[in-house]
Amino acid sequence: MRSQAMFFQRRAGEALADPRLQKNFAGLKDKFVGMRARAVANYENDFEELRDAGQAIRDRVIDNLDVWLELFEEKATARGATVLWARDGSEICEHVIAIAQRHGVTKVTKSKSMLSEEAQLNAALAAAGIQPVETDLGEYILQIADNEPPSHIIAPAAHKNLDEVADLFAATHQQPRKTEIPALTREAREVLREHFLSADMGISGGNFLIAETGSVVLVTNEGNGRMVTTLPKVHVVITGIEKIVPTLADFATLMRLLPRSATGQEISNYVSVCTGTKGEADADGPEHTYFVLVDNGRAGLVGSEFQAMLRCIRCGACMNHCPVYQTVGGHAYGWVYPGPMGAVLTSLYTGIENALDLPHASTLCNQCGVVCPVKIPLPELLRKLRERQTERGLRPWSERLALSVWSRLAQRPALYALATKLGVRYLNWLASGRDRIAVLGVAPGWTAGRDFPAPQGRTFKELYSSRQEQKA
Amino acid sequence: MRSFRHPVCFLHCGILPFHNAKLMRVALFVTCLVDLMRPSVGFAAIRLLEAAGCEVVVPETQTCCGQPAFNSGDRRAALALAKKTIAECEGFDYVVAPSGSCADQIRSEYPGLFVDEPEWRRRAKALAARTWELTSFLADVLKVDTVPGEFAGSVTYHDSCTGLRSLGIKQQPRRLLGLVAGLKLKEMPESEACCGFGGTFAVKFGDISAAIAEKKCINAQAAQAGAVVGGDLGCLLNIEGKLRRMGDETTRVLHVAEVLAGVLPNPDGKAG
Ligand code: SF4
Numbered sequence: 057m058r059s060q061a062m063f064f065q066r067r068a069g070e071a072l073a074d075p076r077l078q079k080n081f082a083g084l085k086d087k088f089v090g091m092r093a094r095a096v097a098n099y100e101n102d103f104e105e106l107r108d109a110g111q112a113i114r115d116r117v118i119d120n121l122d123v124w125l126e127l128f129e130e131k132a133t134a135r136g137a138t139v140l141w142a143r144d145g146s147e148i149c150e151h152v153i154a155i156a157q158r159h160g161v162t163k164v165t166k167s168k169s170m171l172s173e174e175a176q177l178n179a180a181l182a183a184a185g186i187q188p189v190e191t192d193l194g195e196y197i198l199q200i201a202d203n204e205p206p207s208h209i210i211a212p213a214a215h216k217n218l219d220e221v222a223d224l225f226a227a228t229h230q231q232p233r234k235t236e237i238p239a240l241t242r243e244a245r246e247v248l249r250e251h252f253l254s255a256d257m258g259i260s261g262g263n264f265l266i267a268e269t270g271s272v273v274l275v276t277n278e279g280n281g282r283m284v285t286t287l288p289k290v291h292v293v294i295t296g297i298e299k300i301v302p303t304l305a306d307f308a309t310l311m312r313l314l315p316r317s318a319t320g321q322e323i324s325n326y327v328s329v330c331t332g333t334k335g336e337a338d339a340d341g342p343e344h345t346y347f348v349l350v351d352n353g354r355a356g357l358v359g360s361e362f363q364a365m366l367r368c369i370r371c372g373a374c375m376n377h378c379p380v381y382q383t384v385g386g387h388a389y390g391w392v393y394p395g396p397m398g399a400v401l402t403s404l405y406t407g408i409e410n411a412l413d414l415p416h417a418s419t420l421c422n423q424c425g426v427v428c429p430v431k432i433p434l435p436e437l438l439r440k441l442r443e444r445q446t447e448r449g450l451r452p453w454s455e456r457l458a459l460s461v462w463s464r465l466a467q468r469p470a471l472y473a474l475a476t477k478l479g480v481r482y483l484n485w486l487a488s489g490r491d492r493i494a495v496l497g498v499a500p501g502w503t504a505g506r507d508f509p510a511p512q513g514r515t516f517k518e519l520y521s522s523r524q525e526q527k528a
Numbered sequence: 529m530r531s532f533r534h535p536v537c538f539l540h541c542g543i544l545p546f547h548n549a550k551l552m553r554v555a556l557f558v559t560c561l562v563d564l565m566r567p568s569v570g571f572a573a574i575r576l577l578e579a580a581g582c583e584v585v586v587p588e589t590q591t592c593c594g595q596p597a598f599n600s601g602d603r604r605a606a607l608a609l610a611k612k613t614i615a616e617c618e619g620f621d622y623v624v625a626p627s628g629s630c631a632d633q634i635r636s637e638y639p640g641l642f643v644d645e646p647e648w649r650r651r652a653k654a655l656a657a658r659t660w661e662l663t664s665f666l667a668d669v670l671k672v673d674t675v676p677g678e679f680a681g682s683v684t685y686h687d688s689c690t691g692l693r694s695l696g697i698k699q700q701p702r703r704l705l706g707l708v709a710g711l712k713l714k715e716m717p718e719s720e721a722c723c724g725f726g727g728t729f730a731v732k733f734g735d736i737s738a739a740i741a742e743k744k745c746i747n748a749q750a751a752q753a754g755a756v757v758g759g760d761l762g763c764l765l766n767i768e769g770k771l772r773r774m775g776d777e778t779t780r781v782l783h784v785a786e787v788l789a790g791v792l793p794n795p796d797g798k799a800g
Contacts, residue, residue, distance in 0.1 A: 065733070379740045383739045383740055419722050419724060419727075422689060451601070459602050463602065465591075466609055467591075472591045499731045502730055505735055505738025505739070505742075517588075
């Protein structure tokens, strides 16, 4: 997906001005935040210890990523799968199209894969004459909505409400408009069933790759993952190289964290562990299994100050709890991943010069950091990205000038005292006797949406020193 | 009778306030926002600390802890201001700031700033260990059980993010407010939700910041309290500014130090 991250401000503004979106966001937040809180409260052991354990597992993998990947490749190959490596999005597309052509595929069903969004795979497939059909309900909705990008990593169509989906279904399926959720999902199932049965290849993402068994794990709620991975004769897994976990036991630990953090479920409706190709004794499964393991910027983070980001298990809790995401939604972030994790990933994977606003579009409230199941210090990473921007001279000159004037002043107490004394008087003059300033020329961003309370009149320093003099 | 407990004597010295322990010397780190916008908070802090038996010193040359530079990604400026603050504040038993976010800058961020200056790192760590946010200092270190303030009415408390999530400040201000004669605390929904201030964020992304502030204000109003109280002036300016723009002329917005000390600004906002 081509990044639109440079347009964050504008797109955020559009989202703020759209009352329907604002209503959808509010409902989303109440649901996700409340459900996670309940799940954490009901967890039988200490959830904080579980987070520590989750972090430890992810760190263990990422510290020796190459070793675990080799083991995975060995185990997966032994079970009949083919492991391919992709450096970037275009290599993903090349691999997948080559596989499809090798097996004479004309239609693929897809279960949710954010990597295929990174690669703009659907467009590439269509261009190669292969029809991609999204089968995750949210992704399907977006596909028929003229290929809208997802706005959330686990609820891709979170920005749409029931009415919009009803309109979309009626228009696309040429059927009477339905307004009840069960009726709509039934209609989607009927449409998708045809595709499940006629597709020759299934493409899925992967929540985890298990090194000791060479398996991929899919964590889903809709069952479409099962259809995609078992019905067609070819199954292609596209996933990031960082998704590996050492053992099944480690996976079990992470499974305690993932659904609770994501949707507040103790466990998702479906957990599928897919290992290799269909064996003699198996009732179903693909004849051919391929893993496309993708770098696309990940390997470069190993050993860097941003390595912690690779722990991410894509639960979405950080965005669900983010006051900025809750207010502007996912599309404003402009690329595949939104919210705090998206601000970090978009900067790192598409270039920090292409996402200048994202690291700054955070209050650093750390609500994300305290809910992240693998304890990624997201605010710290955002701050480090800000530092990298400063070092590379990427900040606007006006901001640099203001910061440098201010910091020079703050290092010279006498001058600072004078400047603040004058500044306070200026602000008071602006307030002209009222307790607030309605338009502040030096910070129009502040006063566009709220008043600026007037200062009390003198600086603390002035008042304090005159008080000391009186005492003496 | 003033109740005062000195950490080195472990006795409750209500009767002999100064026992044989020497007076605790506390540096007040006023914070740049309080200095500029709301001196009454600084005087309230002095009053509280003195009432609890501390000798309060205001290091004269202090300006800003450097957090705006740090959070803007200007490490060099942050480092320079950290050194300046360390040099000014290190000669005291404690450093106290009426702000969770400034106190946290010194406590949690200063040591990490000095990557290849071990001597400065040592000094930063020593200062970090002695630096406290005002309400946690009063509640956790001094363990006060009286405060000078009186307040006829109800308040609702906004938990500022850094104080809450980095310093664990949650019960301390509530316990202290419980000591204020006449005060009734009414909790608002989602008191822990960010108000949208975020320092320079409030200016760079004014529209998003104001939209987040609006949600905070709606929650604060739902508590139906006479005043919104908090421990960080940045958040309070944001909340007050939004309440007024929303047409709310009655809900007061006060710093917790002002309420605890009984040093309230006049309703017109001027220092009382
Ligand atoms: S950064 Fe943490 S909270 Fe956000 S999606 Fe990843 S694992 Fe979940």
